[in-house]
Amino acid sequence: MHATGGAIRPQYRAFSDWLESTPPDKIARKRKEAEGAFHRLGITFAVYGEDSGTERLIPFDIVPRIIPAGEWQTLEQGLKQRVKALNLFLHDIYHGHSILKAGVIPAERVLSNSQYRPEMQGMDVPGGIYAHVAGVDVVRAGEGDYYVLEDNLRVPSGVSYMLENRKMMMRLFPELFATQAIKPVEHYPDLLLETLHAVAPASEDHPEVAVLTPGAYNSAYFEHAFLAQQMGVELVEGQDLFVQNDAVYMRTTRGAQRVHVLYRRVDDDYLDPRAFRADSTLGVPGLFAAYRAGKLTLANAIGTGVADDKSIYPYVPDMIRFYLTEEPILNNVPTWQLHRDDDLSYCLDHLADLVVKEVHGAGGYGMLVGPAASAAERDAFRARIVANPAKYIAQPTLSLSTCPTFTESGLAPRHIDLRPYVLSGRAISLVPGGLTRVALREGSLVVNSSQGGGTKDTWVMAA
Amino acid sequence: MLCRTANELYWMARHIERAENTARLLDVTYRMSLLPYDAVEPGLAWAEPWAVPLITSGLATAFYERFPQLSAESVLRYMILDARNSSSIFCCLRAARESARAVRGAITSEMYEDLNSAWLEMRGQNYDKIQTSGVSEFLGWVKMRSHLFRGVTFGTMLRDEGYHFIRLGTHIERGDNTARILDVKYHTLLPSAAEVGGAVDYYQWGALLRSVSGFESYRKIYSDVITPRRVAELLILRQDMPRSLHSCMNFINETLAVLCDDSSTEIRRASGELHAKLRFARTDDIIRFGLHEYLMEFLDRISDLGDEISSHFLVPTFQDKA
Numbered sequence: 001m002h003a004t005g006g007a008i009r010p011q012y013r014a015f016s017d018w019l020e021s022t023p024p025d026k027i028a029r030k031r032k033e034a035e036g037a038f039h040r041l042g043i044t045f046a047v048y049g050e051d052s053g054t055e056r057l058i059p060f061d062i063v064p065r066i067i068p069a070g071e072w073q074t075l076e077q078g079l080k081q082r083v084k085a086l087n088l089f090l091h092d093i094y095h096g097h098s099i100l101k102a103g104v105i106p107a108e109r110v111l112s113n114s115q116y117r118p119e120m121q122g123m124d125v126p127g128g129i130y131a132h133v134a135g136v137d138v139v140r141a142g143e144g145d146y147y148v149l150e151d152n153l154r155v156p157s158g159v160s161y162m163l164e165n166r167k168m169m170m171r172l173f174p175e176l177f178a179t180q181a182i183k184p185v186e187h188y189p190d191l192l193l194e195t196l197h198a199v200a201p202a203s204e205d206h207p208e209v210a211v212l213t214p215g216a217y218n219s220a221y222f223e224h225a226f227l228a229q230q231m232g233v234e235l236v237e238g239q240d241l242f243v244q245n246d247a248v249y250m251r252t253t254r255g256a257q258r259v260h261v262l263y264r265r266v267d268d269d270y271l272d273p274r275a276f277r278a279d280s281t282l283g284v285p286g287l288f289a290a291y292r293a294g295k296l297t298l299a300n301a302i303g304t305g306v307a308d309d310k311s312i313y314p315y316v317p318d319m320i321r322f323y324l325t326e327e328p329i330l331n332n333v334p335t336w337q338l339h340r341d342d343d344l345s346y347c348l349d350h351l352a353d354l355v356v357k358e359v360h361g362a363g364g365y366g367m368l369v370g371p372a373a374s375a376a377e378r379d380a381f382r383a384r385i386v387a388n389p390a391k392y393i394a395q396p397t398l399s400l401s402t403c404p405t406f407t408e409s410g411l412a413p414r415h416i417d418l419r420p421y422v423l424s425g426r427a428i429s430l431v432p433g434g435l436t437r438v439a440l441r442e443g444s445l446v447v448n449s450s451q452g453g454g455t456k457d458t459w460v461m462a463a
Numbered sequence: 464m465l466c467r468t469a470n471e472l473y474w475m476a477r478h479i480e481r482a483e484n485t486a487r488l489l490d491v492t493y494r495m496s497l498l499p500y501d502a503v504e505p506g507l508a509w510a511e512p513w514a515v516p517l518i519t520s521g522l523a524t525a526f527y528e529r530f531p532q533l534s535a536e537s538v539l540r541y542m543i544l545d546a547r548n549s550s551s552i553f554c555c556l557r558a559a560r561e562s563a564r565a566v567r568g569a570i571t572s573e574m575y576e577d578l579n580s581a582w583l584e585m586r587g588q589n590y591d592k593i594q595t596s597g598v599s600e601f602l603g604w605v606k607m608r609s610h611l612f613r614g615v616t617f618g619t620m621l622r623d624e625g626y627h628f629i630r631l632g633t634h635i636e637r638g639d640n641t642a643r644i645l646d647v648k649y650h651t652l653l654p655s656a657a658e659v660g661g662a663v664d665y666y667q668w669g670a671l672l673r674s675v676s677g678f679e680s681y682r683k684i685y686s687d688v689i690t691p692r693r694v695a696e697l698l699i700l701r702q703d704m705p706r707s708l709h710s711c712m713n714f715i716n717e718t719l720a721v722l723c724d725d726s727s728t729e730i731r732r733a734s735g736e737l738h739a740k741l742r743f744a745r746t747d748d749i750i751r752f753g754l755h756e757y758l759m760e761f762l763d764r765i766s767d768l769g770d771e772i773s774s775h776f777l778v779p780t781f782q783d784k785a
């Protein structure tokens with residue numbers, strides 16, 4: 001909210017004025033109201049490892065994160081460019097391997113990656129699109145300077161919080177929306193449905209879309225149900241589907257009904273016990289055969305995980321240059337790959353300044369934030385790195401931007417990131433905004449909800 | 464609509480209806496227990512008013528496995544709060560909310576919000592709190608939550624298949640519950656029909672009518688003393704009485720007419736037959752046949768109908784149907 005030197009950045013001025021002129025008890029009342037409403041609406045996520053079925057609220061902070069119009073424009077262009085290249089990369093590595101042949105990325109990095117799916121080799125998917133929904137995590141470091149932290153191309157979640165946070169802010173503070181030109185995000189479900197229709201098997205004039213969920217005990221179940229409802233399509237579990245003659249059907253009260261597009265929120269491994277993990281009870285036997293036969297589109301496609309893997313991440317700028325012959329608009333965070341000896345020794349020498357992540361990890365688990373860790377924690381992590389360096393990458397800790405956030409001791413700056421949702425169908429589109437996550441603990445850089453992060457509404461200003 | 468969705472909606476409705484009927488039954492039992500009957504007619508079954516809700520719900524055996532002693536407290540704990548009694552109000556609301564959560568895309572957000580907040584309040588209850596705020600107040604709250612949910616459903620939900628399965632669940636459960644209430648009162652509370660007429664009977668039948676919100680309707684229709692014959696007529700045959708068997712079957716029959724197609728003629732037939740029996744029945748014939756026998760047969764039939772609905776719509780097998 002504040003520029004270096006303490007002046008209020010222009011996009012926050014109206015909000016800051018409003019905050020100062022609003023009595024603290026009204027703010028406190030509104031915050032309580034928000035919490036009550038989230039509980040009642042059941043906007044919760046399940047926490048693994050605690051009592052089974054525990055549902056928790058993701059803490060919601062009423063101070064919005066505000067992005068000026070110009071800054072968003074650059075960000076939007078950069079995101080579209082990046083996702084376009086990632087889809088071209090996925091198509092390439094499952095077809096002619098030109099980027100590998102050109103030596104831009106070492107072939108074994110891709111082909112022996114555990115996320116690479118040899119089953120997908122040579123298979124065509126509608127429009128050549130693999131990552132229909134991408135949740136690209138970006139952070140701002142310095143004025144208008146955005147860095148991509150991660151490209152989430154498997155089943156990125158959180159978009160329902162983006163939508164519910166906006167709804168909540170409009171319910172609590174309608175006056176703010178009346179006096180400021182904040183770009184709307186509410187049409188996201190329409191865009192998503194349009195995207196899913198666009199990638200249906202070619203022969204279908206009226207494709208039937210459904211959302212596939214692992215079920216009510218999944219941590220993101222609320223979101224699955226929410227999106228199905230907002231799009232007006234069925235929310236199905238594996239048990240609701242069956243495959244016959246390579247076509248997928250839903251079990252309905254009026255008999256069997258075809259499904260052509262599955263927006264699936266089930267991981268690759270669990271989709272089809274015949275093709276992947278045999279012990280999966282979440283999937284549908286024969287689903288992969290239907291997919292291969294071209295009678296079903298899966299969004300996202302199978303095998304996208306190889307492109308958002310942390311060992312591939314360092315090559316994304318080169319992908320953009322290779323496929324698009326353009327310079328990347330968004331920065332990558334400099335990354336040390338610890339399978340390289342030089343990088344490893346640098347990392348071990350500078351552990352206190354670096355963030356170390358597991359190559360295949362996600363969700364903020366299995367990472368070390370050097371500056372925030374104790375010497376003992378660093379030593380323990382050092383041992384793990386030395387035991388298996390190839391499992392890790394390291395990045396510098398960026399001076400992440402902060403946003404004022406309500407804490408127990410009043411308003412205080414907290415680190416934030418942003419996950420915009422990029423949709424690829426007939427075209428690449430995204431709504432102006434995304435999910436802003438905030439690290440609620442002082443000094444913390446970890447924003448994941450599983451690690452005590454909260455969320456904020458994200459305002460992209462119209463001008 | 465997905466079979467699983469239809470199944471969850473149907474059971475969501477049944478569980479809410481069951482919670483409401485349990486509350487009704489407990490409320491009337493509680494009120495009766497406050498009146499000094501033992502002194503008036505020692506030896507009457509009413510001396511054990513707290514056994515009534517257990518017998519009505521078919522839970523007496525299960526209850527005595529958990530509690531050695533029949534008392535107001537043990538029955539209230541068992542029927543309201545017991546997490547191991549799947550028919551307790553606690554479990555019914557939990558099951559209804561779990562069903563709603565499993566298919567929350569198929570109901571309106573107002574419906575989910577309403578049911579979820581009912582559940583969150585229920586979860587915060589314990590015996591002491593209920594005692595402090597008043598047992599009747601709590602039971603009234605359960606009834607109101609059920610009314611509210613039905614109102615929200617009626618007022619917000621698209622008249623699609625899901626709506627019809629909710630309606631179906633509500634009325635199958637209600638028909639079943641009304642028949643049970645009528646049957647147990649008849650047998651447990653009234654040694655013989657001839658004894659009708661005293662103060663005890665007045666309260667017993669009055670209580671029965673109140674438990675199905677029928678006391679005022681009775682007065683309006685008959686403007687006369689309460690007789691078991693008329694109570695039976697009101698609760699079995701009057702189609703303008705919303706909790707009567709006939710009225711429930713009207714709803715079920717209408718709803719099935721919307722849901723059924725050529726593949727479900729057997730369900731239509733079974734429901735039509737049960738409906739016709741109520742529509743053309745005469746009170747005297749029922750009394751002559753035996754009220755208990757009549758109600759038992761109705762319970763069997765409606766349970767069969769529920770099974771048919773289940774195996775056709777809710778959990779059918781799909782063998783080469785594609």
